[in-house]
Amino acid sequence: MVMTPAVRRRPGAAADRRRAARWGTLAGLLVTLVALLLAPATPASAHAVLVSTSPTASAVVPNAPAEVVLTFSEGVRKVPGKIRVIAPDGSRADRGEPTFNGTVVTIPVDPSGARGTYLVSYRVISADSHPVSGAFTYSVGAPSTPPTDSGTDNRANPVVENAVKVVKFAGYLGLLLLVGPALVLAALWPRRLSRRGPARLAWSGLGLLVVATLAELWLQVPYTAGGGLFEVTGSGLGDVLGSAYGTAHLVRLGLLAAAAFLLRPLFAGPVGRTDGIILGILGGATLFTWPLAGHPAASPAPAVSVVVDAVHLGSMAVWLGGLVMLATFLLRRADERELDAILPIWSRWATLAVAALLLAGTVQALIEVATPAALVDTTYGRLLLAKIGLFALVIGVAAYSRALVRRRTAAGRPGSMRRAVVAELAITAVVLGVTANLVQTTPARTAAANVAGSSAGYFSSTLTSPIYSLQVELDPAERGNNSIHLYAYTPDNRPQPVKEWKATAALPSAGIEPIEIPLLGLTDNHAYGEISLPAAGQWQLRFTLRTTEIDQATVTATVPIK
CATH class of the missing domain: 2.60.40.1930 (Macroglobulin (MG2) domain)
Known part of the structure; x- marks a missing residue:
């Protein structure tokens, strides 16, 4: 039989597409490499706490000091214009820019200042990218009515704070909508079914993830500076992009761009083993950009925290993304014979993912909470308890689903299985919301230490x-x-x-x-x-x-x- 020219061209066209995908992947990796090379070398550190000041807070000193010194528990970075010393008459007493040397911030002040009470207000960025702000007073000669600082407001903007939590949630949602379809299409999808629906879902997840990442970079400017939603300057954005936080997000965008070129052939049909391995490596590397931009990179054991947080996030994406694919496509389109083959495999995957979630979550909780009292005495601890309670409820529903699979009744009763999966997804949507709040909350180990220090x-x-x-x-x-x-x-x-x-x-x-x-x-x-x-x-x-x-x-x- 003689093949037609159109048929003879197909292998070459497929090879061309594979080469184009790999070149596109290489381009994305080069962007990632450039971002890593330009990244600042910053030491691991914890959420900063002000541990001492000179002059001491509320102290009465005989003569005006030439400088005010703030000492934090860990190294901090500057927020331009957010460290000020206000004289008793309401004028600025600080002279020139403060200097940052690791944990110590030195503010030059007028040594010929008037007698009375001075106000020191500050806002700095801790190593885990979260702002730390506060104020204290000291007096020269004798106390007077404390002045007010009308020139700056170090309080966080509530609209910005809530917007950050929303885009965090959107990022998690985009991740699971991307991982679930990619994983199921690569390993579990029946050949006879069209891939168009899952592909659209995956592209939507990728788009949502990219938009959320860009929004996080934008919002980080007013979040750290204490400004409004649209108070973003070029210099402020440059500071964010030049930080470890910005580098992690730029690397994420580069890795997503590289992965996109390999996802297109996957969504069209089965891919080769090499492309699958490369795609898996890119996905694993992308997961690490979340902990590297948050609390885990600044924990007492950063290497352990970063790894377990990446495992925690990846397990979540596999489990929930797979559930979305089951509820949306497989339980509706696959026949009984196909479900008999798919569901036992998925059940084992889900069990492994849940076990990894529990293990990684336990290790991370031990690091971030530190003491049993911090579970109930801090906002972070209470949010973690709420997450654990919701997770226990999800495990109960998942156990019911697994029982259906073991009894071989799920394929014959897809309606029951679908209802169980929808219940899991509904509860875990709330869990993701709690997580989005959790990653923006001061770790319990720091909050508990801060509370202890202030009360005692x-x-x-x-x-x-x-x-x-x-x-x-x-x-x-x-x-x-x-x-x-x-x-x-x-x-x-x-x-x-x-x-x-x-x-x-x-x-x-x-x-x-x-x-x-x-x-x-x-x-x-x-x-x-x-x-x-x-x-x-x-x-x-x-x-x-x-x-x-x-x-x-x-x-x-x-x-x-x-």
């Missing part, structure tokens, strides 16, 4: 009465010797002269009657004292201030002492 190391509160307000500062708010500072202000926040100060401390739960606290007036509105608190508990502090010969008022505070 310092107490500050403002108490009000009809004739004055009283700022109370107790340091270190622990058993043993403690220093107490009192600052009195008028109802309109001007310094309130005090003629007589009285204070007592009691612990009724331990039967400790009120102990008088000796106070020394340092200025007309500032008093200082020392007291030894012998036991832990909820101490009751009582302050009586006489402002004139006849006017006086008493205020109380409950102070937790550990």
